[in-house]
Amino acid sequence: MIAIGLEGSANKLGVGIISHPSPGKPAKVLSNIRHTFVTPPGEGFLPKDTAKHHRTWVVRLVKQAMVEAGVSINDIDCICYTKGPGMGAPLQSVAVAARMLSLLWQKELVGVNHCVGHIEMGREITGAQNPVVLYVSGGNTQVIAYAEQRYRIFGEALDIAVGNCLDRFARTLEISNDPAPGYNIEQLAKKGKVLLDLPYAVKGMDCSFSGILASIDILAGDLKANPDQRDPLTGEVITTADLCFSLQETVYAMLVEITERAMAHVGSNQVLIVGGVGCNERLQEMMGIMAKDRGGSVFGMDERFAIDNGIMIAHAGLEAYKTGFTTPLEESTCTQRFRTDEVFVRWRD
Amino acid sequence: MANQIDPEFPCSLTIDLPLPTARLASAAMQALRVDKELSPLVRRSFSTISTASTHASKDSSLVSSSEETILRTEYKATTNRMLRVAVNGFMESMSVVLGVMEELDVDVLGVEAPK
Numbered sequence: 001m002i003a004i005g006l007e008g009s010a011n012k013l014g015v016g017i018i019s020h021p022s023p024g025k026p027a028k029v030l031s032n033i034r035h036t037f038v039t040p041p042g043e044g045f046l047p048k049d050t051a052k053h054h055r056t057w058v059v060r061l062v063k064q065a066m067v068e069a070g071v072s073i074n075d076i077d078c079i080c081y082t083k084g085p086g087m088g089a090p091l092q093s094v095a096v097a098a099r100m101l102s103l104l105w106q107k108e109l110v111g112v113n114h115c116v117g118h119i120e121m122g123r124e125i126t127g128a129q130n131p132v133v134l135y136v137s138g139g140n141t142q143v144i145a146y147a148e149q150r151y152r153i154f155g156e157a158l159d160i161a162v163g164n165c166l167d168r169f170a171r172t173l174e175i176s177n178d179p180a181p182g183y184n185i186e187q188l189a190k191k192g193k194v195l196l197d198l199p200y201a202v203k204g205m206d207c208s209f210s211g212i213l214a215s216i217d218i219l220a221g222d223l224k225a226n227p228d229q230r231d232p233l234t235g236e237v238i239t240t241a242d243l244c245f246s247l248q249e250t251v252y253a254m255l256v257e258i259t260e261r262a263m264a265h266v267g268s269n270q271v272l273i274v275g276g277v278g279c280n281e282r283l284q285e286m287m288g289i290m291a292k293d294r295g296g297s298v299f300g301m302d303e304r305f306a307i308d309n310g311i312m313i314a315h316a317g318l319e320a321y322k323t324g325f326t327t328p329l330e331e332s333t334c335t336q337r338f339r340t341d342e343v344f345v346r347w348r349d
Numbered sequence: 350m351a352n353q354i355d356p357e358f359p360c361s362l363t364i365d366l367p368l369p370t371a372r373l374a375s376a377a378m379q380a381l382r383v384d385k386e387l388s389p390l391v392r393r394s395f396s397t398i399s400t401a402s403t404h405a406s407k408d409s410s411l412v413s414s415s416e417e418t419i420l421r422t423e424y425k426a427t428t429n430r431m432l433r434v435a436v437n438g439f440m441e442s443m444s445v446v447l448g449v450m451e452e453l454d455v456d457v458l459g460v461e462a463p464k
Contacts, residue, residue: 051441052441055441055444055445055448058445058448059445059448059449059451059452059453060452062449062453063452063453063458066458072458072459073455073458073459092384092442093441093442093445095383095384096380096381096384096442096445096446097445097448097449099379099380099383100376100377100380100445100446100449100450100453101449101453103375103376103379103380104376104449104450104453104454104455105455329379329380329383330383332383333383333384333385334384
């Protein structure tokens with residue numbers, strides 16, 4: 001069976017076409033293309049502009065995806081789209097396109113939960129059996145484990161997502177958002193050496209990032225006002241690279257802690273990292289050290305599948321479709337809030 | 350239009366969009382009416398009508414048909430500002446609808462795989 005998936009919950013517009021050849025055989029990616037709405041340094045992406053970007057690109061991306069996949073309308077079994085969670089206007093702009101395709105092509109619609117899309121793609125690509133999932137992106141930070149046909153949230157960010165913290169700090173520093181602010185923070189952090197004191201906000205199985213962001217913003221302001229600042233402990237000159245380094249070390253240590261707590265809780269030693277922040281090599285390294293200590297391992301993916309994409313929506317949607325799930329047209333709305341555990345995962349036992 | 354003005358929603362606008370076929374007009378209507386209007390200060394309704402039933406049929410150079418190929422969208426709002434915001438949103442969604450019709454319909458992409 002073949003499905004087309006449309007994703008646009010944040011600033012990435014993705015269209016993917018996936019084939020599920022037969023039970024037991026791995027899924028085949030027929031096409032997976034994406035266009036990102038990149039804002040100027042110092043600016044974030046607002047819903048209205050992001051929706052405009054998606055409206056401008058959706059038709060040509062679908063066309064290109066069909067050509068690359070070499071499939072025809074007859075070959076497509078269903079049209080999957082991101083129902084939520086995410087930003088309202090961008091989600092809706094993509095849903096309108098999905099509905100039109102459904103009506104003109106006479107194919108059923110499947111509304112997909114964005115978080116479940118990430119998890120299912122991670123499972124498929126890495127082959128991880130039953131890992132604890134760390135889902136980290138600009139919009140979401142959740143520690144998830146599968147139990148009895150639901151992806152249960154064991155821990156999460158209480159205020160802002162870890163990616164949001166990093167992205168907003170990139171704005172403070174006014175570094176480029178191309179290809180992604182988090183990527184540029186990571187490159188800058190590689191040159192950092194001084195570990196500055198930042199709040200460490202783990203609260204049980206959850207964590208909080210807004211206080212850390214406020215702290216690091218203050219440090220950045222201090223550094224801008226006084227560029228010759230030295231670290232009181234080591235006497236070294238502090239640079240923006242040190243700020244990035246300190247921020248990453250702090251927030252990633254927090255994520256490793258709450259992931260480990262969930263692993264101990266469920267008795268798993270495997271970690272699957274999904275979401276855009278999962279591309280970060282330092283996070284993968286730190287998580288790997290913890291997992292190895294527990295006799296386990298970390299599973300991750302590259303940017304094709306870790307960053308928001310259409311193929312994960314097609315994949316998760318097709319899994320649901322095969323169990324008989326469809327979204328009637330009248331119900332093909334979008335929602336900004338859509339909890340991961342709201343989805344009944346009928347396709348797993 | 351010759352409708353009575355609703356005193357609670359005095360600012361109104363009717364947009365008639367002619368499309369090539371009734372199939373396209375019906376698809377556009379079904380796709381657009383799923384999303385509820387965001388503001389309680391705005392009311393909206395969709396329908397499809399035929400060229401025979403509009404003023405346009407008075408122009409003898411246009412061919413009248415009983416096919417419902419026109420998408421009629423009626424907006425009414427409490428203020429002109431709310432009306433403008435709602436209609437702008439409609440136009441933006443319409444651009445996606447038209448784009449899909451123009452470039453991704455079955456006769457454009459081809460239902461069969463290229464040989």
